[in-house]
Amino acid sequence: MREQSAWDDRSMWDGLVDGQQGAFTALVRRYTDTLYDYGMRLCTDEELVKDCVQEVFLFIWRRRQYLQQPVSLKFYLMKAVRNKIGRELPKWQMKEQLQESEYQFPDFFIELDEQTATPPAVRKRLKSYIDQLSPRQREILYLRFYEGLRQQKIAEMMNLNHQSVYNLLRGALVALKKKVDYETLIAYWCFFFVLLSFS
Template identity: 75%
Template structure:
């Protein structure tokens, strides 16, 4: 059996499709924490999130002969967990109920390329600003800048069109810029410049 360190996305996927138990185990070990963290941001019901993550993995194993290889395994899994949570929460099962959640950004860590030593007070202030955004704006910020997922994939994951994702992201950044106060101006501007430069890479 190969050691876990030798597994990458392609080898885990190939092994899964071929029914290799060790490949499936490696996939579960590699992505469980990522999916759990994302699921808990969508829904604060820990047991529900754990069940949904487990069900996604079990579905993949049982239906492995019929799966089509995704362009991104991480994106595929995150979308599957998101959809599973949406289906299992009763309030989202109401006909015509739009998807909207209280996306949790409470433990989001602001990472600056050249300003990682920003004071905790500034980080808390930015978190407070982010908390004032809509749930969808918070989720888009998380997916784009924390998970590094591109605009087109975010649109697919959230069942939105590309323009809606662009508008939500642009409005979120504009709202953050309006709330920057004098004391945190330099640190926040550096962070916003970093975000804006990332937007240009869509």
């Protein structure tokens, strides 16, 4: 039997389509934590997020013979989880269905890496500035700087046009720049430079 680490995304997908249980297991093990982490940034209901991640995996297994191989498996799964949570969130909250044009997630959470050399007080201020951004701006910052997605992929993920993504991302960065003092500004630019260098 093939070791879990031996599966790359392409062979994992091919094995999945062929009905290989090992490929499906490798897929679940590789991406569960990533999808759960992303889902918890969209909403704070842990059970909802777990259910949605599980449902996405089950859907892929059941429909595997009819699915096209995605260009990016990680992106495909993240978008599927985002869409699933967006559909299920109003039901779990026992509220009226949100209109398709409305933004579906009232909050989006970003944590700053405590392992960086940024002083805790500066990191705390930067976090407070990020928290003042809109949920859409925070999600775009996360997708761009944490997940390394390009603007075209972000637009597809969030069902926005390219110009809207550009405007929201630029607006978020300008808003942060206006709020921060010099010390935080230096830490802020270093923080995003480090994130970009690894994306």
